[in-house]
Amino acid sequence: MTPEQKMAALFAVEAPLARDFAFEARMVQRIATRRFQARIAAMIPLTIAAAAILWGLQPLWPTVQATLAETGAATRDLLPALVLTASAGAAAAVVVWLAGRLRRA
Amino acid sequence: MIVATDGDLARAARAGSDAAFGRLVQRHQAVVRAFLRRTLGGGWAEADDVAQETFLAAWRSMRSLKDPEGVRSWLLGIAWRRAQDRIRSVQRGARRDRDWLDAVETPAGVSHTDRMAMAAAMGELAPDVRACVALCLADGFSNAEAAQALGLPLGTVKSHVLRGRAKLLKALGGPDDA
Numbered sequence: 001m002t003p004e005q006k007m008a009a010l011f012a013v014e015a016p017l018a019r020d021f022a023f024e025a026r027m028v029q030r031i032a033t034r035r036f037q038a039r040i041a042a043m044i045p046l047t048i049a050a051a052a053i054l055w056g057l058q059p060l061w062p063t064v065q066a067t068l069a070e071t072g073a074a075t076r077d078l079l080p081a082l083v084l085t086a087s088a089g090a091a092a093a094v095v096v097w098l099a100g101r102l103r104r105a
Numbered sequence: 106m107i108v109a110t111d112g113d114l115a116r117a118a119r120a121g122s123d124a125a126f127g128r129l130v131q132r133h134q135a136v137v138r139a140f141l142r143r144t145l146g147g148g149w150a151e152a153d154d155v156a157q158e159t160f161l162a163a164w165r166s167m168r169s170l171k172d173p174e175g176v177r178s179w180l181l182g183i184a185w186r187r188a189q190d191r192i193r194s195v196q197r198g199a200r201r202d203r204d205w206l207d208a209v210e211t212p213a214g215v216s217h218t219d220r221m222a223m224a225a226a227m228g229e230l231a232p233d234v235r236a237c238v239a240l241c242l243a244d245g246f247s248n249a250e251a252a253q254a255l256g257l258p259l260g261t262v263k264s265h266v267l268r269g270r271a272k273l274l275k276a277l278g279g280p281d282d283a
Contacts, residue, residue: 001214003279009212010223011243014149016138019131023138023153027130027160031123034161 039099046098050091057087115173118164126167130160133177136244137184143239144188146228155191159184181254185236192232219277226276230269237262238269 001009016023065079109117109128117125137159141152162183163170170179211220227235236255240246241262246254252262274280 003274003277006215006219006277007223007242007273009215010220011143013212014139014142014243016135016142018135020134020138023134023156024127024131027134027157028123028127030157030161031126031164034164035123 043095043099046095050095053094054087054091061087110174111176112174115167115170115176119167119170119173126164129163129176129180133180134160136177137180139244140181140236140239141184141188143227143243144185144232144236145191146224151191155187156184159187162187175253178250178254181240182256185255188236189232222276223273226273230272233257233261234265234269237265238273241266242270242273 061083064083068079068083109125111129111132114125114128114132118129134156138153138156141155141159142149145152145155159180163180166183170176172179211217227238230238233255237251237257240251240254241248248259248262248266251257251266252259255262257265
């Protein structure tokens with residue numbers, strides 16, 4: 001073998017497989033983990049903002065409850081839970097919508 | 106079947122497609138890992154770790170990719186910067202460079218002495234010379250593409266390749282002016 005051929009043979013030994021499923025799988029896993037962490041990190045400020053909005057709306061709840069209470073005595077017992085559920089749902093919708101906008105931005 | 110180009114995949118990945126980025130990893134993992142194995146030396150596990158860091162860094166900074174068609178050079182540029190950081194790191198001693206290819210089996214027709222001589226010669230090359238040798242001599246890159254990937258002037262790449270080749274050939278029994 002000439003020195004040139006020996007050099008080529010030694011370089012060739014180091015070449016990885018053209019397809020390495022183990023390496024690709026590890027990369028997919030690491031990227032999925034990073035994306036998950038990034039999403040959680042992006043949600044934290046939005047969640048805090050939503051909680052702050054809910055807290056700020058607290059004084060209005062009795063008014064809302066009273067208005068809704070007029071619609072019927074039968075639903076009176078469920079009103080606090082309904083108001084809280086509706087508020088939480090609205091806040092969650094806002095968070096999801098803003099998170100989607102952030103991802104596309 | 107239409108095969109997506111690197112540019113198509115890079116644009117899709119930039120738009121947020123993890124599947125497209127996965128295809129880029131599939132296409133370029135071999136060249137990035139080979140480059141890092143030859144540039145870093147030592148164990149292949151370290152080179153593969155740096156390769157993973159390279160692809161993660163690329164995934165995070167897809168938006169900074171200006172030329173989607175040149176994604177291979179861009180990935181190698183990131184790999185080169187990561188390799189330089191690793192070479193400079195305090196854990197990495199000169200001895201590890203001399204342990205070049207220690208874990209590598211000897212190919213048929215090449216003696217153990219030749220393998221060790223090549224290992225020693227590669228270890229003695231300066232990192233940027235080694236990077237040029239890895240891309241141009243081992244992977245068949247053009248000097249211009251290597252210059253773009255490594256961020257070096259074309260003339261520097263040419264002289265690095267010539268000097269590196271001469272040293273490696275001399276170590277393998279070639280003439281002094283190989």
